[in-house]
Every structure is written in structure tokens, then in C-alpha cells.
Amino acid sequence: MPELKLVSKNFEYDDQPDIKSAMSRGAYQQWKRVLSEKIPPEDIIEEVKTAKLRGQGGAGFPAGVKWGFVPKDSPKPKYLCVNADEGEPGTFKDRALLEKDPHQLLEGIAITCYAVGIHTAFIYMRGEFYEPQRIVQDAIDQAKKEGLLGENISGSGFNLEVIIHMGAGAYICGEETALLNSLEGGKGWPRLKPPFPALVGAFNCPTVINNVETISGVPHILRMGGEEFAKIGTEKDGGTKLFGVSGHAAKPGLYELPMGTSLKELIYDHAGGVRDGKGLKAVIPGGSSTPILKPDELDIPLEFEAMMDAGTMLGSGAAVVLDETVSIPQVFMVMSRFYAHESCGQCTPCREGCTWVYKTAKKIAEGNGQPSDLDLILDIAPMFNGTTVCPLGAALAAPAVAMVEKFRDEFLKLMKN
Amino acid sequence: MRTLSDSTRQQAQALMEMYPTKEAAMLPVLHLAQKEFGLIDDEAEQVVAEVMGISPVSVRETSRFYFMYHHHPVGKYHLQVCQNISCTIMGAETILDHIKRRLGIEAEERTEDGLFSVERVECIACCDRGPAMLVNDKLHTGLTPDKIDGIIKESDPERKLDHMQSEGNKE
Ligand SMILES: Cc1cc2nc3c(=O)[nH]c(=O)nc-3n(C[C@H](O)[C@H](O)[C@H](O)COP(=O)(O)O)c2cc1C
Ligand code: SF4
Ligand code: FES
Numbered sequence: 001m002p003e004l005k006l007v008s009k010n011f012e013y014d015d016q017p018d019i020k021s022a023m024s025r026g027a028y029q030q031w032k033r034v035l036s037e038k039i040p041p042e043d044i045i046e047e048v049k050t051a052k053l054r055g056q057g058g059a060g061f062p063a064g065v066k067w068g069f070v071p072k073d074s075p076k077p078k079y080l081c082v083n084a085d086e087g088e089p090g091t092f093k094d095r096a097l098l099e100k101d102p103h104q105l106l107e108g109i110a111i112t113c114y115a116v117g118i119h120t121a122f123i124y125m126r127g128e129f130y131e132p133q134r135i136v137q138d139a140i141d142q143a144k145k146e147g148l149l150g151e152n153i154s155g156s157g158f159n160l161e162v163i164i165h166m167g168a169g170a171y172i173c174g175e176e177t178a179l180l181n182s183l184e185g186g187k188g189w190p191r192l193k194p195p196f197p198a199l200v201g202a203f204n205c206p207t208v209i210n211n212v213e214t215i216s217g218v219p220h221i222l223r224m225g226g227e228e229f230a231k232i233g234t235e236k237d238g239g240t241k242l243f244g245v246s247g248h249a250a251k252p253g254l255y256e257l258p259m260g261t262s263l264k265e266l267i268y269d270h271a272g273g274v275r276d277g278k279g280l281k282a283v284i285p286g287g288s289s290t291p292i293l294k295p296d297e298l299d300i301p302l303e304f305e306a307m308m309d310a311g312t313m314l315g316s317g318a319a320v321v322l323d324e325t326v327s328i329p330q331v332f333m334v335m336s337r338f339y340a341h342e343s344c345g346q347c348t349p350c351r352e353g354c355t356w357v358y359k360t361a362k363k364i365a366e367g368n369g370q371p372s373d374l375d376l377i378l379d380i381a382p383m384f385n386g387t388t389v390c391p392l393g394a395a396l397a398a399p400a401v402a403m404v405e406k407f408r409d410e411f412l413k414l415m416k417n
Numbered sequence: 418m419r420t421l422s423d424s425t426r427q428q429a430q431a432l433m434e435m436y437p438t439k440e441a442a443m444l445p446v447l448h449l450a451q452k453e454f455g456l457i458d459d460e461a462e463q464v465v466a467e468v469m470g471i472s473p474v475s476v477r478e479t480s481r482f483y484f485m486y487h488h489h490p491v492g493k494y495h496l497q498v499c500q501n502i503s504c505t506i507m508g509a510e511t512i513l514d515h516i517k518r519r520l521g522i523e524a525e526e527r528t529e530d531g532l533f534s535v536e537r538v539e540c541i542a543c544c545d546r547g548p549a550m551l552v553n554d555k556l557h558t559g560l561t562p563d564k565i566d567g568i569i570k571e572s573d574p575e576r577k578l579d580h581m582q583s584e585g586n587k588e
Binding site for chain 1: 435436437438440441442443444445447448475478479482483484485486497500501502503505506507538539540541542543544545546547551554555556
């Protein structure tokens, strides 16, 4: 399938962060229409459900359904938290959305808040996003000046404050409840669910948490209509997704494609296959938490369910291409180091398990492993299931098992006997 | 004991009023304090606690959880080299080795003159342009040994680079 650009439509224009230029290309038209036509908030939520917009932060939960969980007449204030923590290794799409089209995100935030009855939105941005912060803050200031955010927007009586909250370097704060604790000024420890944030979220108030890409898609749903948007994708996944390709691809970068495009097409037709005429060893399809695939396993539609059926996950849609020169035990070591480093330490199985896997991986990569180490890793892996507060440990276990099972020979070659 | 400048105190005050609870201003206030003090050590934690009217223990609990708050001094130029998968397979280790050799320090160390420090960091979300690193708040991508030399030279024009062996020169 050819590229189909919705959220990345204006990435080619350098002046898109300027509100006048963005508006000349249609920015805020849907937001203005919502206000001038006084579209009922419930209708917007219905439209987003019809569009089959799924959460783009990794879990794929339907956005409209999530918004529907928020109580309509809550005596407490409600909040939106836009998840701009983008920490999943391999993923770089939200940075682009923030830097290249901040007004699209702000328009999506405005419409979302109107639909759910929210007057304060936080953009939780990872601390290392210095440039995105500058660009988005500037965009917020411009939008306020134009009367598109702030008090009594366009005379509608609707108020909306948008606040950027910078994190401070902790991958776990991308997990939505850790994000809430971090927003509230604490350490980023995930919370037990239930209660879900839609009922008890930020500051104990009902809260919607959505990824940057999810929210950036909202204006397009209003522009096209939910039905048209849904038609682009597959039966369950509406619209497009921004896929990122990194590693040894001939043309690394972002490609916006209809949901359901095959992974093989993404790698070969769009990203140009492997660079320098080398052979392909493997692909990590959706960020480092997703199980690795061998070259003959790539013919899978990029949609949430089909990827699960294939034993992996769509994740954040960030594919890493590994050519034939790559050492899988080395990649395994780097990957497990990450999870061992980023475990928040709250649950013993995750804290100990990730460190254990990393130590074993390091030993193997340095040539000191034994075949029994591989069995140890396979034994540890199921111990994360259902024993921890959040899925971080499981996010290491599944890809660890896949690497060991699919590349056992390569691991064994590194061992002495 | 150190104190925060009046303007930083005012910014901290404004932040505490902006959020639904004053505690929520903790991360941004710690960022402000780090900007002013260069690090968040015990004394900086005390100052933040006093300014925010929060117990020092709570401030400490938060500040020690996050990797971006430095508890030891870092260099004027703090090199944060991505060590995650995409950058690694594009040569991040070679880049790190080159930096270490050029500066004569190991990762997580600072040069004696206090100008440079090096740290390994996890993915910084520009994986299609690796190897990548941040120098303070500036992102550098597509790193090569030559680019590293350029960045070091630009930061410290006096620095002699040619007396040290590096991978880049050996080839
Ligand atoms: C360990 C961990 C890290 C996560 N990191 C991110 C992240 O960086 N960005 C993000 O949008 N979602 C991340 N998520 C998913 C969020 O918990 C949550 O599902 C998402 O923000 C919801 O938004 P969406 O429905 O629009 O995807 C992470 C989840 C886990 C378990
Ligand atoms: S599973 Fe790991 S990261 Fe998640 S809460 Fe437990 S210790 Fe923290
Ligand atoms: S792996 Fe280095 S920026 Fe993502």
C-alpha cells in the first residue's frame, strides 16, 4: 500500500510550527467548527468510536471507548494527560509530531478536552525533549494569542489551559499510572489498577491519558468523519499509523501507512530493505518490548490483533532492522540492560528478574555462558506474569524468550562447550 | 547554605500556584534548582524543600528516583551518549570509545578541568539518525569520530586532540 499521510501530512513544511502557516493549511478548522456549530460532546466521542481510533502508545486501547469511561457529571475537575514520554527503544514518532506539527496536537487536545469536559490538559514530556518543549510551548503561546486556547475560547465560554510538564529521565514514567505519580511530584512508581485513571487519575480526579499520536489523529476524524477514517484501516484498527524504521534499513525514517499494511512492505518497499546489499537477520517490529521476527516471518499485517496472533506485538510501530552482521546475543545484552536499568524497583520479581536476565545476557555476550544459561532465561521469563504491578518485566520476558528460542544456535556458538 | 536567586524563587512560587497541588511543582522546581546549582546534592534538596514548604525527605525521594538530576558535578559540557539497540548497531560503542580516548576519561566521569563529562543514556528517541547523543540540551545525530572531534573543538577550541590515538585516526 502507498503512503497515506494524515498526521504527517505537513511534516515537509518547515514553517508548520508557525500558527499562521499552519492555519493556512487548515489547522484549527475542526476546533473552530466544533465551537461554532456547538457540536454535542457525546457526538464527538461517538465519532471517535466509529473511527476505530486505537491508542498509539503501545497498548492499542480504543480511544473513544476510554473517553466514554470518564463520568460525565463529575463534581471534581477532570484532566487530560498527553503521554509524550516516548521512551520505548526504537521509537521516534512522537518527537516528530511535537517538533513538526505542534498545532495539530493542540487542536486534538482542544477537541478531546471539549468532548470529555476537561479544562486542564497536561503534556507529560520526557525530560530530554528540550527542543520539542521549546516548540510546543511556543505553539501554545501562539494559540492563546489567537484565542484558540485559554479563557473563553472564541467567545464560547469554554476554557482550556495546556501545561507542559517535563519528566526527568525515567522510562517507567511512560506507563500511565507512573506518569500520574510523576506529574504529582513523586517518584515514578506505577499504581495498582483498578481503579483506572478514567475514574481516579491525576490528583484523584477522572483523567484521560492518551499518546501524542492518538490525540494528533483526532482533528482528522472530525474532518473526514469517523466512517471514512475507519475505512482506511482494518476491521478493528481505524486510520493510519506512523511507523518508524531504524537500524540497518536503506531508508530509515517515518512512514505513515494504513493500519494493516504488511510489515514486509514497510521494510522492503518503503524503507528500501537492508542497506549496502547485506542480508537481513531479523526485525524487531514494534519497539524493544516486542518479540523479534526472522526474515521469513515478516508477512504480517501491521495491526494489533494480527501481530499478537503472530506471537509478537504492534507496540509503538517502531521497527528495528538488523542485518546479517548483527550479533543477537549482543542485542539481547543491550536490551536486557535497558530493562534492568529502568525497572522502578517496586516489585521483587521485576527488580530481581530483569537484573538476573541482564547479568546472564552479559555473561553470554562476553563468551562466558553455558547452555544451561539459556534454560535459566526461559525459566525466569514466566515468573513476571501476573506477579507485578505493571508490565515492564513482561516487556523484557517476551522478547527475551523469542531471541533465545529463535537464535539458540547463535547463542550456543558463543559458548565454550 | 546556598540559596536560590529571587527570580528562581518567583518562578517556583508561580509553578506551585499553577498546579492543583504544590507538590506537583516538584519536578519543574528541581529542574530550576539544578539549572542554578549545576546539580541536586543534599544541600540543593534542602533548599528546594524550604522553598516549597515540603519535607526534605519527600524532595529526596523524588530527586533520587530520576536519572536527569545529577547528584555529583557534571562537566560544563555533558555528553549523553545513547547506548540503546538502534544506536548500538549503528556504532555507538565506537563513538563512546572515541570520546573516552579523546577526553581521557571513562563513562560517568568528568575531565579534571571540569569542562567535559560523559554518560551513557538510554534511547533518546531519534533512532533513525543514530548514533546519537545530547550535549547539554542540544541533540547531535549521525555521529562519526570526526563529528565528535568537531563538537569537542567547538566547545573548547584550546583543546589538543591530535596527541591521543583514536579509532578514527587509526583507519
Ligand atoms: C513500561 C511502559 C512504558 C510505556 N511507555 C509509554 C510511552 O513512552 N508513551 C506512551 O504513549 N505510552 C507508553 N506506555 C503505555 C501507557 O501506559 C498507556 O497505555 C498509553 O499512554 C495510553 O495512551 P494510548 O491509549 O493513546 O496509547 C507505556 C507502558 C508501559 C507498561
Ligand atoms: S513491574 Fe517492574 S517497573 Fe513495573 S511496577 Fe513492578 S518493579 Fe516497577
Ligand atoms: S536507540 Fe539511540 S536514539 Fe533510540
